[in-house]
Amino acid sequence: MARILIIEDNPANVELMAFLLTAHGHTALSAPDGPRGIASARAAPPDLVACDVNLPGMSGYDVVAALKADARLARVPVLAVTALAMAGDREKVLAGGFDGYISKPIEPESFVAELEVFLLAADAGAVQAGGGTAQPPAILLVDDDPFMLAVLSDMLGDEPLRVLCAASGPEALDLLAREPVAVILCDQAMPGMRGTELLARVAAAHPDTVRLMLSGQHDLAEIEAALRSGLADAHYAKPVSAASLRERIRAALELAAQRQRR
Structure with missing residues (x-):
């Protein structure tokens, strides 16, 4: 530590x-x-x-x-x-x-x-050979609703982190391949790739990334299965308050820091 x-x-x-x-x-x-x-x-x-x-x-x-x-x-x-x-x-x-x-x-x-x-x-952001500057940790928000992405981004605007957004699972995976992300927060009901499928692929390729779900789903069978198997770290129901979201993201960043130090 x-x-x-x-x-x-x-x-x-x-x-x-x-x-x-x-x-x-x-x-x-x-x-x-x-x-x-x-x-x-x-x-x-x-x-x-x-x-x-x-x-x-x-x-x-x-x-x-x-x-x-x-x-x-x-x-x-x-x-x-x-x-x-x-x-x-x-x-x-x-x-x-x-x-x-x-x-x-x-x-x-x-x-x-x-x-x-x-x-x-x-x-x-530790300095690598040849130099560089520290960057705050990144959180990736994934939702096919642009209004929801805007609301969540605004809620996290004062936090010391970089907020990245993706409108689909494939877009999120492409972004993850290009830069490290400490926490991913995704919706479940998205066209083309459901949130649980996305988190399964993130768990395989980026195991240190903390994987959270934020959804309005009433049928939680797939999400609960993802939680039991460890593919998802937590699930939160919509709507969520700004204070609650910030608290949960801080806890997720703490978990991400612990995973990086293992």
């Missing part, structure tokens, strides 16, 4: 974050201020840094600038964990050099999954 450095001056916040990370198998390190956080990262580069913005003496913006200026640490994801919640604060944090933003108070149920999205992005 990952080594995660927490730069935070509030001991209670550190204790909670470290507990959650350790419970999910990660190694949690901590520093109470910017200078010691930077020194810790330079001594042993972590896989991710969770940094408060309003630190004593040295702000989080100065910390992230120092980390990104170090060649060994430039590609380590640095997330702002902050109570800033005014309009425009998220944009300011991202413009200040942070790779992502998690609001305080943190949500214990989703905190680790939110962090692991960025771990997955770092793994997927």
Whole structure:
């Protein structure tokens, strides 16, 4: 699992974050201020840094600038964990050099999954020979209804991921052959290739991809068979709320990260 450095001056916040990370198998390190956080990262580069913005003496913006200026640490994801919640604060944090933003108070149920999205992005976009830049993980939405694709894409618009869309099973398979996808979310009732057939082919060719179904089907026999056999990882019924969808995708990204580290 990952080594995660927490730069935070509030001991209670550190204790909670470290507990959650350790419970999910990660190694949690901590520093109470910017200078010691930077020194810790330079001594042993972590896989991710969770940094408060309003630190004593040295702000989080100065910390992230120092980390990104170090060649060994430039590609380590640095997330702002902050109570800033005014309009425009998220944009300011991202413009200040942070790779992502998690609001305080943190949500214990989703905190680790939110962090692991960025771990997955770092793994997927790790620099290869000749260079390259990190990209967020990709989720592939598959539905023959263009309105549904637009709605789902809009629901995930603020998440740190790339949303790809396909209108059919063959189109989805063609896309999967060209680039890695962490999670696929597909409908069942599609012309030409049903969702369960698509997920069976994805399971064979891309076993690490998390395979989800989102359908309005009343007859669930095929879907339940796919779940029992492991061809599908989960099934959700339409309609779905934006909050519920985001929560489920975060959990799926966490599962995808675990599969990549096996």
